[in-house]
Amino acid sequence: MNPHPNPAAPQRIAARVSIVGEDTPVARALPHRQRRMIGAWCFLDHAGPVQFRPGQGLHVGAHPHIGLQTFTWLIEGAVTHRDSLGHEQVIYPGQVNLMTAGRGIAHTEDSVQDGARLHAAQLWIALPDAERQREPAFQNYPELPVIDQGGWRVTVLAGSLLGRSSPATVYTPLVGLDLASRGAADVTLPLEPTFEYGAMVLRGSASVGGEAITTGELLYFAPGRAELRLQCDAEAQILLLGGEPFGQPVLLWWNFVGRTQDDMAEALADWQASPNQGGRFGTVRPGSTADALTPPVLEKLKVPSAS
Template sequence: MTNLEVRPVPELCDLVPTTGPVVELHPSRDVPLGGVRAMRVRRTLPQRGLPLVGAWCFLDEFGPQHVDMRVLPHPHTGLQTVTWPVAGEILHRDSVGSEAVVRPGQLNLMTAGRGVAHSEFSLGSEPLIHAAQLWVALPEGAAEGAAAFEQVSDLPVWETTGVRATVFIGQLDGLVSPAHVHTPLLGTEVTVGAGASADVPLVPGFEHAILVLDGSLEVAGTPHAPSGLLYLGDGRSSVHLRSRDGARLLLLGGAPFEHDLVMWWNFVGRNHADIAQARADWESPDRADRFGVVAGHGDARIPAPELPNIRLQPRRRQPPKGLPE
């Protein structure tokens, strides 16, 4: 998925020590993608007060909505894209030569490295689409490496009475996703049955956050619904989930990221120069030298917005809004 904002906000996402367990709600922001009949997404990362959760640096939820999603070829640098559908089918094509349809229960993971381009189209006429699109920031070395793509269908599942967690990225309680990532991470879809509750094991050195996809639940005793991202801080060995009527959620986590990041449009870099060069390369007639070609679209692509007329400035994480537990 691309960030189609005409004036994307430049951000420097810096490493900030977390403060132990907290319960901190970060409301989502509605963003239209496309033209008059735009698909709307709810963006919860990055935010002024929360630029990262581990290496997770971007999170959009789109749908459930009946829509023709048509995202033309666009570039990425310095990140991995994670596509996790809840409903509907999405056709992915990229400049590595991949063409794959991703369905609920499957993971699409694309590594941009120094540069990649891809497109995403829904299948069918105005199908019901509901999915999460996430980005993972790449550390030094991998950020300058080669592009790659993998689709993973055989994912491990953690279960207890009334609660089921599909581990699509990283590891949960010794269950490890086969998806290839470059930093310690956790990405799971969790379903909590009506009247069910459970303590889900966590890694204390990770920071964690929860996004409710549907339903409502209590997280560590705090009511939570599809209203934003609930940041839980770090230092937890488990989190208690309980739902009266049933819920589906994403549980994300990771070790605090060790590098400063500048994010602008679809590019992740270390500084202003990295972003400016990536934009110039995408707008160059020789863009294929860095980003390759996505087959099946001819010359169609999404052009980059204009850079702001300033150097990209830091955006620091603000103090927590919630109360330590």
């Protein structure tokens, strides 16, 4: 695809803000009625920043996943991941946890210390048809490539930029970048014209592609752009996601990514038959203080068209 000389204006999406637990603010930008996916990125929660009260913290009990990769980018705090493969891993700021659910996995998430701070982006990546039934896996990435450009500190979370590649294993062409500045910054980054992109401010405010944006908003850019300018006048942080349009219809329900109602019904039945007690999803290594999650009622789902 040749870059379009006059690319379409970006689409502005307002994240839905809610409180999870007792005091964790979460802004959900994907999926949204205006935009379900950006490439294979099919879920985006911006959690925090929050200072937990004494005795409070993040505690998410055992729950299952299928058909996706969970992708955690930690900015502040420390969180313990435990899963049904036997992993127990603390993630620290500047690190990525990547869990590939494939045919099925379960896990928990807990603050290492209650009363601490938390700031993170939690994302899901939809697996393509050929990879949906693969064996589950988990990997922590403590070191990621960093590029200093125009006052921005750019961390390559997934994919590649300017000859630097993330070690994270993904199964479709995509990119994830974190741009952080301590003051005024201005950079024009090269884009892959076949990719669609989304930008979300995690801290402060900025201008992306000539559009002012602040926290709680996502800007979507359709394929056809060769570059993107990102500016800020003061300390700021931006999450930039991109990928080839997925091209396959995707269903999201509860913690599952599938293609059909039957995919969801089968996974639900398997979890309810042995919630965190072996079976398809296994048993999460003990240590979480939270109870296993109870799924909602599965109603008739509408299969969307391919993105």
